[in-house]
Amino acid sequence: MEVDAFHPSSNNYGDTMKSSRWAAVAALLFVWPGLAQAADFDGSQLSPLWGVPFAGLLLSIALMPLLVPAFWHHHFGKVSAAWILAFFIPFAAMFGPSLAGISLVHALVAEYIPFIILLTALFTVAGGIFIRGNLHGSPGLNAGLLLIGAVLASFMGTTGASMLMIRPLIRANDNRKHSTHIVVFFIFIVSNAGGSLTPLGDPPLFLGFLKGVDFFWTLKHIFPETLFLIGSLLVIFYLLDSWYYRKEGVQSVDPTPDTQRLGFDGAFNFGLLVAIAGLVLLSGFWKSPLVFDLFGTDVGLPGLVRDAGLIAIALLSLKLTAAKVHEDNQFSWGPMAEVAKLFAGIFLTIIPVIAMLKAGVSGPFGAVVSAVTQSDGQPDPAMYFWATGVLSSFLDNAPTYLVFFNTAGGDPQVLMTTLAPTLAAISAGAVFMGANTYIGNAPNLMVKAIAEDRGVKMPSFFGYVVWSGAVLIPLFILMTFIWFR
Template identity: 40%
Template sequence: MAGTLPITLLGAGTVLDPNPLFIIPFAALLLCIATMPLLLPKVWEHHFKKIAFGLGLVAALYYVVGLHAGGRMLGVAWEYVSFISFIGSLFVVAGGIHIRTKGEATPSVNALYLIVGAILANLVGTTGASMLLIRPWIRMNKYRFTTFHTAFFIFVVSNVGGCLTPIGDPPLFLGYLKGVPFWWVTAKCLPAWATAVGCIVAVFYALDRVNFLAAPKKIREMQTGHEEFKIEGLRNFGWLAIILAAVFLKQPPGLREVLMVIAAVGSYKTTRRPIHDANHFSFGPIKEVAWLFAGIFATMVPALDYLECHAGALGISQPIHFYWFSGVLSGVLDNAPTYLTFLTAAFGLKGLKIDDAADVAQFLQQHGPYAIAVSLGSVFFGAMTYIGNGPNFMVKAIVDHSKVHTPNFFLYIIRYSIPVLLPILALVGWMFFRK
């Protein structure tokens, strides 16, 4: 879900077996996020902070008072600080980079843009690529931007694209920290990555071509034909490099987050006002995400702990099972701990330990398809909902603030995730794990 910085994910203490009734606040918050903006927009706009905070408080009090596990919640609070430092700093720095594209955004240009975004996601992470590319994506399609432009951008750039390196998505970085070689994922996941990205972009191209031809040529040329390619705010790439380098820092605690905040402040202070104005930059989207994910981080703890305690009872034994279970749960839970939960279960299934370097090497050599299945499931299925991965909600918030078309929570799932993305992910599972 949130795409937390993986270095701190497991520092919250011993996982407990919570009462499943306390998963209800998490379900309630998801239901509110899904329905209230559509059914009660004014109420949600004025009270979503209170709702997120109140439901999160229920889960926090249960752990602190009921289970006497304040350390667990304290660890989660620090994970939240890491998450918001990372995603917030990227948001600010990307807001200081203005990319202007040349000419009209034809279906071919758009498809190429998504492929470039998928590659870039492995170099700067799905969050970094999403924050850097979403505003140009909106501008280059401004005269015909519609809901599927939002959905397919999230599919490719914010999720599926980032499965080739540990930098791409937090679950893979967790695997790297556990001993999975840096380029192992690239070598093993590249065929599935190419298949998934190729299929998604092909479907997008077909839809975008219909959309493109529906607009009169004169309007297309008037809207975009006069623009030239240009990048402003180049110094912000230096601040971006600081943020990405900070991700790899483990000691001393807190230095990583401090560097990210310094980079964000430095970027904001040194970026010329016309660049922020050209990007229609405001802190509105990051404020919304910060409040909602504060509630999500707290309420998801009982769900994650219950899953970890009872993962063995799910009856999974084959790579295809791990692909689907880790995938479906990554669509609504934090994909990083979900990845670790199922990867640990796979190690246990083979009588090996994930914290033993020799066992990790043996597992990858003899049972590699299990690690591939968990990696692909955790990364790919994060695109199934807006809360499946942190960049998803950030992209939605930026599109909303840009006053262009974006699907609501249910429309995103019903119109795009289930009929388009799910069959493609099912095809990937069948092609690579059916044996």
């Protein structure tokens, strides 16, 4: 990935940002007159063709870096904006600007903006911590760093743990000829599987927490699955990395004086990470009757306080972190810009897809909903695991979790007790299988962008799917027979 494609000071970055802003303005202009009126959105009345812009965006992410890499790296924001307009313009024309406007505002205000604010805060704060030390990328050290990242992920989020650990891991292996597999397994373990034990770990579990699932429920009910998956991945990684390490031979590294002793620069940012976790927890526990209506979307006071606090924390981190720490970390806004632009397209073009899924058996995707139900009408945990997982691999895993949470009845007390195996399957599928593709979970793309920024040759979209298919899918099959059948 070319650094100047994203750097805020480059012309390409400026052109892309201008294009994205104008696309957003255009979308708002044609829906603005009808924003004051409410409208219902019945996904059962939609044709599957409304999913074409979303599918087109996914294909663009998968194919354009392979076929036209220079164009993609400089104009991916414009491509994302084009697919957004390809959905909203016909949608507004056919169903009216009121419905289009309400859908746009809801997706932005209730989902995308809080999502990006949280990711930006974690990215900024974690980027202000530099782990210095004489780290040499041996198989044992690499496996240890992956394990530390996995433990941290459930308490500071997969994004926070990924942003904290990926830079020292890459730096420790900058003398290795083969480092692609290291980053791939990092995505498997730290950016996904590690976030499965608490609502702080991954957005789907946080949504479940907001719906009434107990904070420690997933820790109690999918800990064995998590231990199996992370343990298996660490063993496979250690064996593979040892093979590459022996093949490369021992390579000497001349440590500089600054890297003789392990330590942290910008360590105060750890306190800011704790503050981020506290704000997220507060927004879940705090119930306030004060709700603002923003063009049909309810905005609660706890969410506003959380988002304002996250923005303040990010700004505080930027102000207090020494420039040398950012320089040592090779911190840039490129990875965050890529995630923000591509996920804007994903969150907006996914609107009709989620509506069609929510329509249940009467909707265009009724076959998917029917597939997770046994002949006696009871939910099938194995099918819930795979249906949630497969869709989470290509859709955003947070709304996918909600779809199947509601498909299984939507009552948290029933799901945590009588239907506990079903909720465990939904939770595991959403979190674990987000690792199947680069777009399954936001940290995946961020880690890929940082690795490419550092010169690591990452697999293409399909190349990464080959890795996940060879490593993850067999483990998921074993988990199905052990826990979800």
